[in-house]
Structures are given as C-alpha cells and as structure tokens.
Amino acid sequence: MTPADLSSPRSKAYTAPGVLGRIVSERTQDYAGASFTLGAARPRARHFHTALAAAGLQLIAEVKGASPSQGAIAKLDPAAAALSYVRGGASCLSVLTEPRHFDGSAEALRQVVAALGNLAVKVPVLRKDFVIHPKMLQEAADWGASAALLMVSILGPDVGEYLQLAHHLGLDALVEVHDEAELEVALAAGAEIIGVNNRDLTTLKIDLHNSPRMIAHARAAGYEGLLVAESGYAMPADISTIRRSADAVLVGSSLAGSGDLERAARAILQEPTQGEK
Numbered sequence: 001m002t003p004a005d006l007s008s009p010r011s012k013a014y015t016a017p018g019v020l021g022r023i024v025s026e027r028t029q030d031y032a033g034a035s036f037t038l039g040a041a042r043p044r045a046r047h048f049h050t051a052l053a054a055a056g057l058q059l060i061a062e063v064k065g066a067s068p069s070q071g072a073i074a075k076l077d078p079a080a081a082a083l084s085y086v087r088g089g090a091s092c093l094s095v096l097t098e099p100r101h102f103d104g105s106a107e108a109l110r111q112v113v114a115a116l117g118n119l120a121v122k123v124p125v126l127r128k129d130f131v132i133h134p135k136m137l138q139e140a141a142d143w144g145a146s147a148a149l150l151m152v153s154i155l156g157p158d159v160g161e162y163l164q165l166a167h168h169l170g171l172d173a174l175v176e177v178h179d180e181a182e183l184e185v186a187l188a189a190g191a192e193i194i195g196v197n198n199r200d201l202t203t204l205k206i207d208l209h210n211s212p213r214m215i216a217h218a219r220a221a222g223y224e225g226l227l228v229a230e231s232g233y234a235m236p237a238d239i240s241t242i243r244r245s246a247d248a249v250l251v252g253s254s255l256a257g258s259g260d261l262e263r264a265a266r267a268i269l270q271e272p273t274q275g276e277k
C-alpha cells in the first residue's frame with residue numbers, strides 16, 4: 001500500500017488491551033471526524049535521524065507533565081523545559097501531545113519548536129502521541145515536528161503505511177516495539193529508527209532488561225538502523241545496560257519530575273563511577 005491509499009479518512013478503529021486500549025479508544029473518538037488530504041510530498045530533512053546517528057549515546061528528553069503510571073509529574077513550561085534539557089545535553093526533544101493522561105497539547109509542541117528554533121544547533125522534536133489517524137502525522141509536520149511516534153502495539157502491520165506517510169510528509173518516524181513479535185513487524189515495515197519500550201503499556205510494568213535484550217535481537221537479525229531504549233531510566237546506573245548498544249535513550253518522568261531539568265539531563269548521561277555501578 002502507498003501513501004496515496006491513506007488519502008481518504010479511514011474509519012478503521014484500532015484496539016489494544018489495558019490502559020493503552022483506553023487511550024487508543026479516546027484518541028479514535030477525538031479524530032473520528034478528522035479530514036485528511038494527501039498533498040504533495042514534502043522534503044525530508046531527516047534532522048531526527050541525523051541527531052540520533054551522531055557518535056555516542058544520544059539523549060531524547062521528554063516534556064511530560066503527567067502519565068497513567070505516575071499521575072501528575074510536574075507543571076512544566078514546555079519552552080523553558082526544552083531549553084533546560086538542551087543545556088543539559090539532550091540532542092532531541094520528545095513532546096507529549098495527548099491531553100487527558102499526559103497533560104500534553106499541540107500548543108506545548110509548538111512552543112518547544114519555537115523556542116528551539118532560535119538556537120544555533122538544530123534540535124529536532126518528536127511528536128509523542130498515540131497515532132491512530134493520518135491526520136495526526138499531518139499535524140505533526142504542520143506544527144514543526146521533525147518526527148512522530150508510531151506504535152506497533154496499536155497499528156500492527158499498518159505501521160508500514162504510516163511509516164511511508166510520515167516520510168511523504170517529510171517526517172522521520174520512531175517505530176516503537178515491546179517484544180519480539182512487534183520487532184518482526186517493525187523490521188518488515190522497513191523502520192529506520194526502532195524504539196524498544198521497557199514499559200509494558202498494558203500493565204505499565206517496567207523491565208529494564210527488555211531494551212538490551214531486544215536490541216541484541218534486532219542486531220542479531222541483521223538490523224542496521226538506529227535503536228532507541230525507552231522508559232524507566234532514573235539514574236546513570238540504569239543506562240549502563242544499553243550505553244554501548246543503543247544509539248539513544250528516551251527519558252521522561254525522572255527528568256521532568258526532578259525539579260532541575262538541566263542538571264538531571266546532564267546527570268543521566270554520565271558514566272557511573274565504579275562504586276555506583
């Protein structure tokens with residue numbers, strides 16, 4: 001299927017179990033009347049991909065005000081938070097745009113893009129949401145995001161169509177998986193950037209062994225794209241399992257709730273001393 005096949009609004013309703021299922025059903029209702037017209041292909045700058053491909057472990061720092069697992073995390077000024085993260089060493093930003101459970105908004109993403117636009121170095125922004133309709137990718141591009149999250153746990157094999165559409169709209173895509181079966185789908189779809197979530201989004205349980213295990217699995221399968229470890233990282237010692245195998249780590253709650261975002265971002269990337277390991 002080509003992006004052209006996504007040009008008419010779809011009535012497809014995605015489903016998922018548990019907490020994720022509730023969010024998916026809410027987002028499906030939010031976009032039930034959304035119209036989408038496929039325009040001409042937009043140039044792909046690949047800023048998100050380029051930033052993650054730089055040498056060493058890259059940090060994607062997340063603007064996250066609340067979550068189903070933590071409840072309220074912090075009342076953040078998105079632009080100020082983004083600039084603090086960049087001063088702390090983040091090379092990309094992730095901004096939640098889901099309003100009910102994560103305190104996210106389109107406005108937050110726009111404010112972050114505007115604040116980062118004044119910097120000498122390009123810091124790309126990921127739209128973090130639960131994409132269930134093509135319109136959501138068009139919005140991400142229109143709001144100035146460089147990339148969007150696509151979750152195999154929601155889209156299943158349709159992730160391939162959404163990936164093509166993201167590229168058509170000039171976006172990179174972070175294709176998220178949690179287990180081997182989802183990894184197979186992401187690989188078959190041709191994902192250039194795969195994120196492995198340590199959080200089981202059905203139960204919200206975190207297993208920090210999941211990312212290193214899945215990253216090893218992807219490499220053993222011959223995958224040469226970029227790999228991102230996601231969720232549950234709170235201290236430098238947590239990162240040690242993926243420091244040399246992942247291209248990037250995505251961190252939200254522990255940074256957002258730290259009270260000093262710049263310092264927390266700088267600290268999480270530091271190699272732990274012998275005693276801290």
Ligand SMILES: O=C(O)c1ccccc1NCC(=O)[C@H](O)[C@H](O)COP(=O)(O)O
Nearest residue numbers: 067068069201230231232233251252253
């Ligand atoms: O964070 C949650 O509780 C959550 C619940 C249901 C669906 C998605 C959820 N989080 C999305 C994410 O993957 C995280 O925001 C991201 O990876 C950062 O995780 P963390 O550093 O643990 O905040």
